Amino acid sequence: MRQLIAGNWKMFGRLTDVTPFAEAMRAAPAHVDLLVCPPFTLLERFATALEGGQMALGAQNCHANPQGAHTGDIAAPMLVDAGAAYVILGHSERRNDHGENNAVIRAKTESAIAAGLIPIVCVGETEGEREAGEAEHVVRSQLQHSLPPGFAGVVAYEPVWAIGTGRTPTEDDVKSMHAAIRAALAAQLGQDGAKIRILYGGSVKPGNAASLLALPEVGGALVGGASLKAEDFLAIANAA
Numbered sequence: 001m002r003q004l005i006a007g008n009w010k011m012f013g014r015l016t017d018v019t020p021f022a023e024a025m026r027a028a029p030a031h032v033d034l035l036v037c038p039p040f041t042l043l044e045r046f047a048t049a050l051e052g053g054q055m056a057l058g059a060q061n062c063h064a065n066p067q068g069a070h071t072g073d074i075a076a077p078m079l080v081d082a083g084a085a086y087v088i089l090g091h092s093e094r095r096n097d098h099g100e101n102n103a104v105i106r107a108k109t110e111s112a113i114a115a116g117l118i119p120i121v122c123v124g125e126t127e128g129e130r131e132a133g134e135a136e137h138v139v140r141s142q143l144q145h146s147l148p149p150g151f152a153g154v155v156a157y158e159p160v161w162a163i164g165t166g167r168t169p170t171e172d173d174v175k176s177m178h179a180a181i182r183a184a185l186a187a188q189l190g191q192d193g194a195k196i197r198i199l200y201g202g203s204v205k206p207g208n209a210a211s212l213l214a215l216p217e218v219g220g221a222l223v224g225g226a227s228l229k230a231e232d233f234l235a236i237a238n239a240a
């Protein structure tokens with residue numbers, strides 16, 4: 001399976017950042033799939049700037065309904081309209097900042113799939129849950145309750161305590177969590193579970209990307225801070 005190197009720009013970026021970043025991505029290696037998920041305001045500009053290149057475009061959230069009276073929200077068909085092919089759902093920052101639970105994430109995932117988007121559903125334990133020996137249990141439960149039957153998309157394992165902290169799990173912990181996720185996907189989705197890419201996210205940098213991406217069942221990376229600099233993001237893509 002080709003690896004997917006995805007950038008989550010979170011709430012960063014201006015219109016003037018788009019063209020230089022998109023142009024820099026033309027130097028990316030051909031053996032990886034690349035994706036950038038900027039804020040909504042940059043989607044359309046990115047869609048134009050990425051035309052003809054290998055980098056795909058995604059968003060960072062959508063509403064569960066395809067349209068309606070929901071001030072300040074964005075529906076999945078609107079993301080398609082703006083040029084997105086992917087959407088990140090269930091990021092821990094959404095779970096924390098907006099109280100999104102597994103049921104909400106599942107409804108959003110269904111809406112994204114219905115609109116033709118590829119959802120990237122994020123799961124991951126907090127530091128307290130890991131210390132309590134609950135990490136795999138928490139992640140299995142998130143998968144069970146946030147993925148709809150017949151889920152076809154991407155899963156991202158992002159330990160909450162590794163996001164933006166410069167800390168990463170040990171290689172053994174990444175290996176065992178990704179193996180547990182693969183087993184859970186097989187139990188939930190049958191043979192189709194084997195086709196799901198499982199990304200690792202949380203403090204991925206040029207310096208640790210090669211070792212993380214070489215681990216079994218790591219199908220790519222979901223990169224936050226280091227995706228904002230074209231040079232760092234390219235270095236991560238080259239490490240895949």
Ligand code: G3P
Nearest residue numbers: 008163164202203224225
């Ligand atoms: O979605 C990616 C993210 O949560 C990881 O962020 O800055 O630790 O790479 P960062």
